[in-house]
Structure formats: C-alpha cells, structure tokens
Amino acid sequence: MSKKLRELLQALETEKAKVRGLLKEDKVLDAEKAMEKVRSLQKEVALQQELEALEDQTLDDATPIDHTRNRTDAELEAEYKRVFLKGLRRQRITADDHSIINEYRAAMHEGGVTGDSDGDTGIIVPQDIQTRINELMRTLNDLSKYIRVETVNTLSGSRVLEKDEDMVPFAVVDEYGEIQEIDNPKFTPVTYKLIKRAGFLPLTNELLKDTDQNILSYVTNWIAKKHVVTKNSLIIAILNSLNKKGLTDIKAIKKVLNVDLDPAISLSSTIITNQDGFQWLDEQEDANNRPLLQDDITQPGKKLFKGRPIVVVANRTLPSTGTTTVKAPFIVGNFKELMVLFSRGVYELASTNIGGDAWRRDSTELRTITRDDCVKWDSEAAVYGQLTISSGA
Numbered sequence: 001m002s003k004k005l006r007e008l009l010q011a012l013e014t015e016k017a018k019v020r021g022l023l024k025e026d027k028v029l030d031a032e033k034a035m036e037k038v039r040s041l042q043k044e045v046a047l048q049q050e051l052e053a054l055e056d057q058t059l060d061d062a063t064p065i066d067h068t069r070n071r072t073d074a075e076l077e078a079e080y081k082r083v084f085l086k087g088l089r090r091q092r093i094t095a096d097d098h099s100i101i102n103e104y105r106a107a108m109h110e111g112g113v114t115g116d117s118d119g120d121t122g123i124i125v126p127q128d129i130q131t132r133i134n135e136l137m138r139t140l141n142d143l144s145k146y147i148r149v150e151t152v153n154t155l156s157g158s159r160v161l162e163k164d165e166d167m168v169p170f171a172v173v174d175e176y177g178e179i180q181e182i183d184n185p186k187f188t189p190v191t192y193k194l195i196k197r198a199g200f201l202p203l204t205n206e207l208l209k210d211t212d213q214n215i216l217s218y219v220t221n222w223i224a225k226k227h228v229v230t231k232n233s234l235i236i237a238i239l240n241s242l243n244k245k246g247l248t249d250i251k252a253i254k255k256v257l258n259v260d261l262d263p264a265i266s267l268s269s270t271i272i273t274n275q276d277g278f279q280w281l282d283e284q285e286d287a288n289n290r291p292l293l294q295d296d297i298t299q300p301g302k303k304l305f306k307g308r309p310i311v312v313v314a315n316r317t318l319p320s321t322g323t324t325t326v327k328a329p330f331i332v333g334n335f336k337e338l339m340v341l342f343s344r345g346v347y348e349l350a351s352t353n354i355g356g357d358a359w360r361r362d363s364t365e366l367r368t369i370t371r372d373d374c375v376k377w378d379s380e381a382a383v384y385g386q387l388t389i390s391s392g393a
Contacts, residue, residue, distance in 0.1 A: 003099065005048050012041040080104040080126055087123045088215060089208050090353045090364055125347040129220055133347070136224040141313060143235045146270055148336040148377070151345035158191040159340075161377060192342040194371040197230055201366045202357065208364055223347055223368055231341065232317055234374035238339045239272070239331055241376065242384035247330055250284055250292065253385070256332050257306060260383050268334045272311045273387070274318040277328035280389040281305065308332070325391045333382020343372040 015038045022031035083097045093101075101123060125133070138145055168183050201222055208215060245260070247253055257266050273281070282303070284292045296302035296309060303310045320328045348369040352358055358365045 003096065005045070008041060008045045008048055012038065012045060015041055076100070076104060076107065077126060077128060081129075084123055084126055084349075085212055085215065087349070088203075088219070088351050088364070088366065090351055123349055125223070125349060129216060130345075130347060132220050133224045133227070136220065137228050137231075140225060140228045141317070142228045142231065143272070143311070143313070144231045144341055146272070146311060146335045147235060147338070147374075148340045150340055150342050152192075152194070152342050153344075155344075155371065156191070156193040157342075158189050160187040161190055162187055190340070190375055190377060192340075192373045192375050194342060194344060194373050196369055196371050198367060198369040199226055200368075202361065203351075203364045203366055205353070205362055205364060219349075219366065226368070227347075227370060230370070231372070231374075232313075234341065234372070235339065236318060238374055238376055239329075239382075239384060242331075242379065242382060245383055245385050246327075247385040247387045253330065253332075253387075254306070256383050256385060257308070261333060262380070265334045265337065265381050269308050269332050269382075270311055270335060271305060271308050272313060272318075272329070272331040272335070274313050274320060274328055275315045276320045276326070276389055277330050277387050278303075278310065278312045280328065280387065281310070320389070321386070326389050327386040328389050330385040330387040331382060332385060335382060337378045337381035338376065339374055340377050341372060341374045344370070346370075 015034065019031050019034045019038060022028075022034060079100050083093065083100050086093060086097065104126075105124060162185050170182070171180055173179055201219075203218075207218065245256070247256070257269065261269060282291070282293055286292060293303040293305055293310070294307075296304050299309075318329050320326050350367045350369075351364050352367075353364045357363070
C-alpha cells in the first residue's frame with residue numbers, strides 16, 4: 001500500500017466520521033453535502049487502487065495510518081512486519097515497501113538500508129520480535145542479565161571510570177583558617193569497538209509456506225539460542241582473564257566474601273559456578289547436618305549462599321578442569337561492575353534462495369548479523385575461584 005493510498009484512506013475515514021457526527025445531530029442536509037466529499041474520495045481511492053494494481057504494487061488490507069503522528073507506533077510495526085515476512089519469503093520488495101523499511105529503520109536510529117531489486121538485503125528484526133527474542137534468551141541461561149548492558153548507536157566509543165583509590169580525608173581547618181585544595185578524583189578510560197558477528201540458517205521452502213506465526217517462532221528461537229551462546233562466550237572470556245585463586249573448602253569461600261572483595265562489592269555479589277560446583281556446594285552441611293544453602297524465597301527453585309544468589313551454568317559452557325584433581329569454577333563478585341556489554345541492540349537479517357546451497361536444496365538461507373563488544377570495567381569487582389571438588393589419592 002503506497003503512501004498516497006494510505007493518505008486517501010485516512011481522509012476518507014475522516015470524512016465518514018464527519019457525516020456520522022452530523023447525522024447524530026440531525027443535520028441531514030449538512031450530512032448530505034458532506035457525503036459528496038465521501039463519494040468523491042471513494043472514487044479517488046478506487047482509481048488509486050486500480051493504478052497501483054496495474055503497476056504491480058502489493059496492496060494489503062491495512063488500517064489507514066495518520067502521518068501527522070510519530071511513525072514508531074503499532075501501525076508502522078505491523079506494516080514493517082508484513083515487509084519483513086516478504087523479505088524472508090524472498091517475495092518482491094516494492095518501492096513502497098522500501099519506504100516503510102527506511103521509515104522503520106529511521107525510527108530505530110539505524111539510518112538507511114541497502115537492498116536490491118529482488119528483495120531487501122538488510123532488513124532488521126521488528127521490535128516486538130526482538131523483545132520476544134530477549135525474553136526467550138533470559139530462559140536460556142543468558143549470562144548477560146547479570147552484567148551491565150549498554151545499547152549504543154555508534155560502532156565505537158569510550159566511557160570513563162573513576163579509579164578505586166584510597167581517598168585522603170578532609171584536612172582540619174582552624175577558625176578563619178585557609179581551606180586547602182583537595183586531591184582530584186582520577187579517571188581511567190574504557191573503550192569499546194563493536195564487532196560484527198554473523199551466522200546463517202537454511203530454511204526449507206516448505207517452512208516458508210507455513211503460517212506467519214510458525215515462521216516467526218522458528219526464527220525467533222534460532223536467533224535467541226545463537227545469541228545466548230555468542231554473548232556467553234564473550235562474558236566467559238572476560239571471566240577467564242581474571243587471576244585464578246584456589247579454593248579448597250567453605251572457609252576459603254567465606255574468606256573471599258569477607259576479605260578478598262570490597263565490603264560494598266561483597267554485599268552485592270553473585271556467585272557463578274557450573275553444575276559440578278553447585279553439586280559440591282549443595283552437599284555441604286553445618287555441624288547440625290543442615291544444608292548450608294538457603295532457599296531464595298523471592299525466586300522459587302533458586303538458592304543462596306550467605307545471602308548471595310547462585311547462578312548455575314552448564315558444564316559444557318563453563319567446564320571444570322583436571323582429571324585426577326577436579327576443580328570447578330567458582331566466581332564471586334558484582335558482575336555489573338566487572339564488565340559491560342556494549343550492543344547495537346538490533347538483529348539484521350537477510351535471505352537468499354540462490355546463493356550457497358539454497359538453489360540445489362530448494363531452500364532459503366537466512367543470515368543474521370549482530371554487533372557487540374564486551375569489555376572489562378573493574379577487575380577488582382570479582383574473584384575467580386577454582387574450587388577443588390575431588391582430588392586423587
């Protein structure tokens with residue numbers, strides 16, 4: 001549906017509303033005069049529809065859009081989703097579809113879009129689907145929900161961090177004495193540079209002939225799983241860069257909380273471990289044979305140690321080390337202070353049915369691109385412990 005046709009439909013609805021209002025007020029003559037404008041607009045709409053049909057434009061039924069409002073509303077989202085699905089199915093993207101793509105990307109602060117005459121090559125995932133992807137990721141052991149995440153619009157940039165240094169107390173000043181200049185806070189820059197990461201997924205053409213909802217569900221699940229794996233790998237790389245500290249028993253873990261971490265960091269800490277580490281901790285009991293782990297009453301099924309929440313990561317994601325002496329990762333700290341994940345916040349998609357193996361397999365290959373970077377913020381905000389869970393004779 002072209003911009004011209006949407007404007008005509010909106011004008012038609014406005015005139016119809018005027019007629020209804022006049023009839024309610026029993027102004028029959030005025031209503032009859034207003035109907036002349038309605039009839040004229042109806043003819044103009046019919047002619048415009050016929051013209052666009054002759055020009056091979058795709059005309060979908062849609063609620064007319066008011067162009068006086070911000071285009072980042074539900075109507076623009078619905079229009080864009082229609083174009084998005086056309087792009088996945090490799091259907092022809094018309095000039096008006098490109099206009100909708102550009103309007104949507106502008107609303108998402110993404111600038112222009114590249115494309116060709118036979119389908120767009122860089123459509124971005126609609127915002128409501130991105131929300132569903134992010135919600136799904138949270139159920140897939142996504143470690144990014146425990147760190148600080150910043151959505152940025154530039155591919156590179158920097159932030160400043162105040163150094164954690166000992167402060168000099170204010171000096172004593174006698175009555176009428178001269179106040180001396182104090183020491184200045186010191187800052188250190190933290191830079192980021194978004195890195196493009198991508199992958200592709202072959203989709204059968206039979207799937208693309210399925211319902212819109214099934215296609216979106218399939219693509220949403222795939223992007224969510226791939227993005228969780230990607231983000232977790234970036235986060236674990238930062239964790240692995242920390243100095244390792246051996247932990248042999250509960251007392252060693254308590255010392256990390258009480259001594260190794262700053263008191264403010266310790267109180268806001270989270271414990272990240274794998275299945276092996278959690279199993280060992282879950283078996284520990286006090287002198288009265290009571291488990292040391294407490295239930296988190298705010299999150300059923302979750303556990304606390306000394307009031308700190310425990311995050312359990314799969315062994316395959318965060319493996320234990322050693323064969324005779326097995327050590328499990330046991331990382332304690334405030335991970336929002338330890339690192340920051342800078343992300344563009346959008347997922348770009350493109351599809352082809354002629355490249356790669358798509359032509360031979362009668363399929364469509366879907367490619368997705370993300371841009372993000374994970375940087376260390378405060379290396380003193382966490383301690384990477386290696387917990388000895390078993391040792392050889």
